[in-house]
Structures are given as C-alpha cells and as structure tokens.
Amino acid sequence: MENFQFEDLSPNKVSKVYQDLKKFGSFLYNHKMGVFLVSFSSGVAYLYHNITQSHKRKQIKLAKERVMTYFESTQKLSEREVDAIITKFIDENKILDKIQTPSLASIRSEKDPSEKLKLTDQLKVSIITKLFSVLYIIPMVTIFNRLQINLIGKYCYLDYVLYKDQEQHSMRLINQQTESNFINSRNNCYFFKDINFSQFINLIQEQIKISLKDWKIDQQSSFEGFLKLLINIRNNFEKKEIIASISSDNSLLKYLIPTEEEIDNLVQSQKTPENDNDIEYQNLKMLYNEIRNIFESQKFYDVLKDSINQSFLEFTKNLREDFESTELKKQIDSIVLPDLPIEMEIPKPLVTMHNIILLPKINKQIGNIIVNKKSIIEKIGSTDLINQLNYSVLTNDLDFNKVQF
Amino acid sequence: MIPKQPKSNILIFLLENSDHLGLLKSLITFLPGRYGDSELFSEGLYSVANILQSYLDYRSSGILLSNNIDKISNGEKVPPPYYLTTLRWITTVQSLELFFEMLATKKGEQHDDSNSNNNNSNNNIKKMIIFIIELLKAILRLKLLIKTNGDMLVHHSFYVPSKDVKTILENNRNQQKQFQNKRPAVTMSINNNNNINNNDNNNINNNNNTNDDNFNNNNNNNNNRRTLSDQIFEQQRIVNQENNLLYQQQRELQQNESTLIKLLPPPPPKDYNTKTIGEILFIFRPVIYWVSYCIFGKKSWKPWFLSLVTELLSKSFSEYGNFKQKIRLTLLEAKELNRRKKLLFFYLIRSPFYEKFIGDGLLNKFLNFLKKIHIFKTLIDILINYLNVYRTRYFYTSAS
Numbered sequence: 001m002e003n004f005q006f007e008d009l010s011p012n013k014v015s016k017v018y019q020d021l022k023k024f025g026s027f028l029y030n031h032k033m034g035v036f037l038v039s040f041s042s043g044v045a046y047l048y049h050n051i052t053q054s055h056k057r058k059q060i061k062l063a064k065e066r067v068m069t070y071f072e073s074t075q076k077l078s079e080r081e082v083d084a085i086i087t088k089f090i091d092e093n094k095i096l097d098k099i100q101t102p103s104l105a106s107i108r109s110e111k112d113p114s115e116k117l118k119l120t121d122q123l124k125v126s127i128i129t130k131l132f133s134v135l136y137i138i139p140m141v142t143i144f145n146r147l148q149i150n151l152i153g154k155y156c157y158l159d160y161v162l163y164k165d166q167e168q169h170s171m172r173l174i175n176q177q178t179e180s181n182f183i184n185s186r187n188n189c190y191f192f193k194d195i196n197f198s199q200f201i202n203l204i205q206e207q208i209k210i211s212l213k214d215w216k217i218d219q220q221s222s223f224e225g226f227l228k229l230l231i232n233i234r235n236n237f238e239k240k241e242i243i244a245s246i247s248s249d250n251s252l253l254k255y256l257i258p259t260e261e262e263i264d265n266l267v268q269s270q271k272t273p274e275n276d277n278d279i280e281y282q283n284l285k286m287l288y289n290e291i292r293n294i295f296e297s298q299k300f301y302d303v304l305k306d307s308i309n310q311s312f313l314e315f316t317k318n319l320r321e322d323f324e325s326t327e328l329k330k331q332i333d334s335i336v337l338p339d340l341p342i343e344m345e346i347p348k349p350l351v352t353m354h355n356i357i358l359l360p361k362i363n364k365q366i367g368n369i370i371v372n373k374k375s376i377i378e379k380i381g382s383t384d385l386i387n388q389l390n391y392s393v394l395t396n397d398l399d400f401n402k403v404q405f
Numbered sequence: 406m407i408p409k410q411p412k413s414n415i416l417i418f419l420l421e422n423s424d425h426l427g428l429l430k431s432l433i434t435f436l437p438g439r440y441g442d443s444e445l446f447s448e449g450l451y452s453v454a455n456i457l458q459s460y461l462d463y464r465s466s467g468i469l470l471s472n473n474i475d476k477i478s479n480g481e482k483v484p485p486p487y488y489l490t491t492l493r494w495i496t497t498v499q500s501l502e503l504f505f506e507m508l509a510t511k512k513g514e515q516h517d518d519s520n521s522n523n524n525n526s527n528n529n530i531k532k533m534i535i536f537i538i539e540l541l542k543a544i545l546r547l548k549l550l551i552k553t554n555g556d557m558l559v560h561h562s563f564y565v566p567s568k569d570v571k572t573i574l575e576n577n578r579n580q581q582k583q584f585q586n587k588r589p590a591v592t593m594s595i596n597n598n599n600n601i602n603n604n605d606n607n608n609i610n611n612n613n614n615t616n617d618d619n620f621n622n623n624n625n626n627n628n629n630r631r632t633l634s635d636q637i638f639e640q641q642r643i644v645n646q647e648n649n650l651l652y653q654q655q656r657e658l659q660q661n662e663s664t665l666i667k668l669l670p671p672p673p674p675k676d677y678n679t680k681t682i683g684e685i686l687f688i689f690r691p692v693i694y695w696v697s698y699c700i701f702g703k704k705s706w707k708p709w710f711l712s713l714v715t716e717l718l719s720k721s722f723s724e725y726g727n728f729k730q731k732i733r734l735t736l737l738e739a740k741e742l743n744r745r746k747k748l749l750f751f752y753l754i755r756s757p758f759y760e761k762f763i764g765d766g767l768l769n770k771f772l773n774f775l776k777k778i779h780i781f782k783t784l785i786d787i788l789i790n791y792l793n794v795y796r797t798r799y800f801y802t803s804a805s
Contacts (some may be wrong), residue, residue, distance in 0.1 A: 034707070038710065041713055044717050044721070045717055051725065051729070052728055155633060173633065173637065267710060286632050287632075287633060292630060346479075
C-alpha cells in the first residue's frame with residue numbers, strides 16, 4: 001500500500017479540485033432541465049420497478065424467513081427428541097446390556113486357560129461392540145429423526161408456513177395417525193425394538209469378532225495403532241456400497257426402518273374386503289420409500305459419513321487423554337523448556353498401554369459419551385451438510401421465485 | 406360493424422391469395438434505389454400494397470367473424486367487430502404515413518435547391534405533416550378507447566392468413582352446393598388448432614411437492630419405489646389434464662354457439678381509472694414526443710426523456726390494477742404489454758441516444774472492426790446504409 005503524503009494536498013491541487021467541483025456544479029445548473037428529466041425518469045422507473053417487484057420480493061422474503069424459523073425450531077425439537085430417545089433406551093432401559101460383557105473379576109477367577117481366553121476374547125469383542133454401537137446409534141438416530149421430521153414438515157406444514165398470511169387453507173397430505181406411526185419417538189421407536197436392535201448388535205458384533213482376531217488382550221497398543229484398528233473396523237460398515245445400499249445384508253441403515261415386506265404385510269393387514277381403509281398405511285409405505293431413496297442418495301451418504309466422524313472424533317479426542325503421559329511430559333519440560341527462548345506448549349507425549357488396561361478405559365469412555373450425548377447430537381445437528389440436506393428435504397428444493405403468493 | 410361477405414370473384418381471388426402480397430412487398434423493399442433515388446416512388450408502391458393488404462385483412466377478418474371464428478390458425482385473436490372500422494382507418498394512416506413524410510421531405514429538398522431561404526418553412530411543412538398524422542392516429546385510437554369502454558387497446562392489426570379465408574370460403578361454397586345446414590367441419594379443425602396456445606390455463610401452482618425431488622430419481626434402484634411426491638405429481642398431472650380437457654370442451658361448446666362473438670364491447674374494466682390514464686398516455690405519447698422534438702430540436706434529450714417517461718408512466722398505470730388491486734391481466738393484455746415493452750428498444754436508435762452512445766460509439770467501432778474482414782465489408786456497408794436511412798425518417802423509428 002502506498003503511503004499517504006501530505007504533498008498530495010498542496011494548495012494548487014485543492015483549488016483544482018474546488019474548480020472541478022464548481023465546474024460540475026455549473027454543469028448541473030446549466031442542464032437543470034436535463035437533470036430534472038433524468039431524476040424524474042429514474043424516479044418513475046424506480047417506482048415502476050418497486051410497484052411490480054417489491055410486493056413479490058417482500059412476500060418471498062417473508063416466506064423464506066418463515067420457512068427458516070420453522071426449520072430451525074423443528075431441528076431443535078428433533079435434537080431434544082433424539083436426546084430423550086437415547087436416554088430412554090440406553091440409560092433407562094439399558095438396552096446395551098444385551099451385549100454380554102464378562103467382568104474382569106470373573107476372568108481372573110477362571111482357572112481353565114482355554115475358558116479364560118474365551119472370556120477375554122468375549123470381553124474385548126463386547127466392549128468394542130458397545131463402543132461401535134454407541135458411536136453409530138447417536139448419529140444414525142439423529143439424522144434419521146431429522147429426516148422424518150422434515151418429511152412430515154414437507155407434506156403437512158410447508159404449505160401452511162409458506163402461505164401463513166394468505167388466508168389459504170392448506171391441506172395436510174398425510175393425517176395425524178400416519179404422522180405418529182412414521183415419526184420415531186421415545187414411545188414408538190422401531191430401531192430399538194427388541195429383535196431389530198438385537199440383529200443390529202449382532203451384525204456389529206460378528207464383524208468385530210473377525211476384525212479383532214489378531215488384537216490380543218495381552219498385547220500393547222499405541223494410540224495410533226488403536227486408531228488404525230478403528231478405521232479398519234469402520235471400513236467394514238461405512239463403505240458406500242454397504243451402508244447406502246439398503247438391501248445389503250451389512251447395511252446398518254436397514255435397521256432404522258421396517259423392511260418393505262413388513263410394510264406390505266402391515267398394509268395388507270389393514271385392508272379388509274368391505275373396507276379399503278388402508279390409505280394411511282399406503283401413505284406410510286410411501287414415506288418409508290422416500291426414506292429409502294434418501295438413504296441411497298450421495299448427499300445422505302456424505303451427511304452420514306460426516307456425522308459418524310463427529311461421534312468418533314469425540315471419542316478419540318477423549319481417549320487420547322488416556323494415552324497421554326503426564327510424568328514423561330514433566331521430564332521433557334524440565335529438559336527442554338529452560339533452553340527455549342520463547343514460551344510454548346509442548347503436546348503431551350503418548351505412551352503405549354496393555355489392551356487389558358485399555359479396555360476398561362474404553363468402557364469408561366463409552367459411559368462418558370452416553371453422558372455427553374447431547375453435545376454430540378448438537379455438534380452433528382449444527383453441521384452445514386446435515387442442515388442443507390434437511391432443508392432440501394423440507395422444501396423439496398423449492399424455488400421461492402416461482403411460488404405464487 | 407362486420408364487413409359484408411365478398412361476392413366479386415376478383416375480390417374472392419385476392420382474399421384467397423392475399424399472402425402473396427407479402428412477397429410483392431418484399432420485392433418492393435429490394436427495388437433498386439429503394440432507399441435512394443426512387444425512394445418516394447417505391448415507398449408509394451409499398452404504401453399502396455400495404456393499403457391493399459390491410460383492406461384484404463379487414464375483409465378477411467369480417468369473413469372469419471361472420472363465420473363465428475375469432476382466432477386465426479396461428480392462435481392470434483381477430484379484433485372484435487367494434488374494433489374493425491376504426492382500426493381500418495388507423496392501419497390506412499399507418500400505411501401512408503411514411504409516404505407522406507418522404508413526400509414532404511422531397512418537396513423540402515426541391516425547395517432547398519431552388520431557394521435556400523425557405524429551408525425553415527419547408528422543414529415546418531414536414532413537422533406539421535408528421536404532427537397531423539400522429540394527432541390523427543391519436544384521435545382514432547382515442548375513439549377506439551371510447552368504443553372499448555376504456556379497455557386496453559390490444560389489437561393493432563388484423564392480419565388473417567389467406568389459407569384460413571380460403572378454407573372458410575371453400576366450405577361455404579361446398580355448403581351451398583350440397584345445401585347442407587350443418588357447421589363446416591373444416592372450420593372446426595381451424596378452431597381446434599387454436600387450442601394449442603391455451604396453455605395459460607395450466608398454471609396450477611405446483612411449486613412445492615413437485616416432481617423435481619432429487620431423491621426420487623437419482624438412483625436406478627429407486628424407480629419402482631413409489632413415494633408420496635410421485636403420487637402428488639401424478640395427481641396434479643391428472644388434474645391438469647382434466648382441466649385441459651374441460652377447457653377444450655368449453656371452447657368447443659362456445660365455438661358451436663352462434664352468439665359467441667360479442668358484437669358489443671365488454672363492460673369497463675375494474676381498474677377503469679388507471680387503465681384509461683395509461684391508455685391515454687400511450688395514445689398521446691407519439692404526439693408529445695413529436696411536439697417536444699419540434700420545440701427542442703433533434704439534439705435535445707428532452708423529447709427523448711419526455712417520451713420515455715410518458716411510456717413508463719403509461720405502463721405503470723396500465724399495470725397498477727394488476728399489482729395493487731390484484732386484477733389479473735387477460736392474456737391479450739399481457740401480450741400487448743409485452744409488445745409495448747419490446748417497443749422500448751426503439752429508444753436505443755432514436756436521437757440523441759443513438760448519436761451519443763451507439764452510432765459514434767460502440768456500434769461504429771464494432772462495424773468498422775467487422776469491415777476489416779473482407780467478406781463482411783459489403784454487408785456492413787449495406788447495413789450501415791439501412792440504419793442511416795431508417796434513422797432519417799421519423800416513422801421508421803416512431804413505434805406509433
């Protein structure tokens with residue numbers, strides 16, 4: 001940037017500027033009729049433009065604001081509902097206790113080496129299964145609940161929100177019964193139904209058994225080594241062709257919603273020869289179809305991946321602290337810091353630890369995650385990706401300029 | 406008043422072949438010296454052809470209306486009966502206006518050669534002639550406005566394709582031969598063709614819950630999964646189709662009724678006051694422009710701005726009812742407003758805007774650049790000549 005110099009404002013230059021301004025003023029005065037006509041015609045053009053455009057722009061702006069307010073409030077509602085669902089099923093109903101975990105005491109008391117080995121294997125598998133279950137449940141339920149709420153919003157409330165001041169009677173495209181059958185709540189959650197959830201746990205457990213075959217309990221693990229192990233296991237579930245393919249056997253998403261056969265059976269059971277009163281179940285089926293389509297879309301896959309990363313990040317961040325060595329840090333500080341010319345924070349060095357020590361720590365972290373689930377849910381819910389996806393689901397990529405007010 | 410049915414064989418022949426007049430007019434356009442030495446003569450010929458064409462169109466419109474058809478085969482509406490007489494005079498004046506302007510100019514030039522002191526008075530003759538023509542057109546349009554009960558003037562010509570007239574006349578002849586009293590079937594086919602541009606009825610609000618759902622079509626596996634969006638879209642499509650069918654049936658029913666074409670104009674529009682002001686401004690805009698042009702001169706911006714302001718005011722008044730009182734414009738009114746909007750482009754080639762911004766500026770530079778390319782040189786010269794000629798005559802760019 002050039003420096004400002006006082007020489008630039010020499011008296012000659014000031015007077016030149018003054019002269020120019022004077023010339024400009026006299027130019028305007030000499031062409032006052034022209035100036036008047038230009039300003040008058042601009043005024044008319046502006047008024048014309050205003051009359052034609054302002055009303056619609058105002059309506060569009062208001063409609064956008066209303067939709068955004070509705071969207072934000074429903075997303076908050078969804079966060080609270082997901083928190084309540086997870087609290088009920090994991091904290092209160094102890095649903096994770098389905099994963100049988102032998103206690104350390106029972107392992108120690110076991111005399112038979114082969115039985116002891118079997119119990120230790122069971123311990124590592126069950127703890128890692130619990131870990132994965134929790135870290136998958138939180139993002140999956142969060143995203144799924146959002147989708148449900150926004151699909152319902154699209155079919156039941158969007159018209160009402162858009163035309164709030166238009167005195168138009170908007171029609172619900174699905175009735176309340178279908179809405180309550182479709183939306184997951186703490187009282188009605190398909191995912192946590194006994195058989196369905198057991199299958200979900202089994203799927204994770206089986207995969208983990210294979211992945212942990214070479215991960216012995218008496219070995220030592222570094223933090224990086226454990227992260228690699230997590231990534232290896234995650235790859236078995238999170239590849240797009242697995243997770244986003246709802247018909248795949250290994251897809252975790254399929255446990256969130258009833259299968260197509262289950263829905264068909266439900267529709268059939270409601271249909272009687274006398275009465276064709278199955279419309280609400282037909283609608284329910286179509287809503288689930290839409291959910292399936294969304295599950296298989298690239299946008300959803302990106303959101304899911306991002307959300308799962310958020311929950312794993314929260315866990316690994318906390319676990320890192322368990323690998324940090326305070327004593328080693330003190331030693332390094334005492335050697336390095338006095339010689340350093342400036343103050344700086346040296347990250348705590350990480351140590352390796354026996355898997356038998358690591359497992360209880362992981363178990364403790366699982367407890368921490370459940371306690372702090374609300375913050376994870378909020379973090380997942382605040383990402384742009386999830387909001388973009390859900391906004392587009394709610395509005396169906398509505399072009400506000402084409403809305404007729 | 407609907408013109409009488411033609412009886413003369415020559416007139417019938419001309420009516421059935423009136424489209425060929427267009428060819429003749431095109432030939433006149435390319436006569437040697439069209440915009441040079443024989444400008445007056447060729448313009449005279451052109452005006453005669455135009456008058457003949459407008460007379461034939463006037464008669465053709467009469468034939469269509471008396472056969473209870475109010476649309477030509479390309480979908481355009483024929484002006485209603487109460488328009489025809491006045492509109493005929495307007496088009497006649499329009500056909501002659503350029504000729505008179507040229508005549509006045511030529512006379513002026515001859516006088517200039519003999520006596521240069523008379524320059525001003527000769528120029529005044531031209532100004533007066535243009536003024537009289539514009540005033541005459543304005544008065545005729547005002548009369549039309551009164552006739553239409555203050556409705557927007559949506560018809561400015563009555564072009565009828567000769568094939569439409571031919572079909573009707575042939576049918577009438579067949580009818581006479583066969584002594585049938587039934588409505589001609591061919592007429593119906595013309596009318597049925599007219600339904601093509603009636604799609605404005607289909608603007609059912611399908612902004613939300615439409616078929617452009619990203620999640621419905623992006624996966625090959627999904628095609629058999631029916632969603633609520635699909636169902637809604639399908640329902641809307643069926644409703645649209647039903648509406649279309651209903652509309653078409655109504656149209657056909659209307660066309661079968663002999664009292665369809667209204668001989669009297671409709672009652673005044675709801676936004677009578679604003680619409681009438683808008684129309685009056687639109688009608689007198691050319692007069693205002695020409696008077697101010699004569700007062701302030703060619704180089705002054707005042708006429709240019711005055712005209713533009715009047716035009717914009719007229720448009721605002723005409724659309725006021727639509728935007729403020731939610732009185733919907735008819736299809737013809739919307740088309741007319743669109744036509745008027747397009748006429749605003751003439752401001753680009755009117756003085757002094759053209760000289761200031763286009764002629765000596767961008768366009769000249771661009772055309773000079775193109776002239777460097779050998780093939781374009783002749784074409785560009787012709788184009789520049791045409792542009793200059795078009796700009797020398799008021800009525801070429803008057804858009805009145």
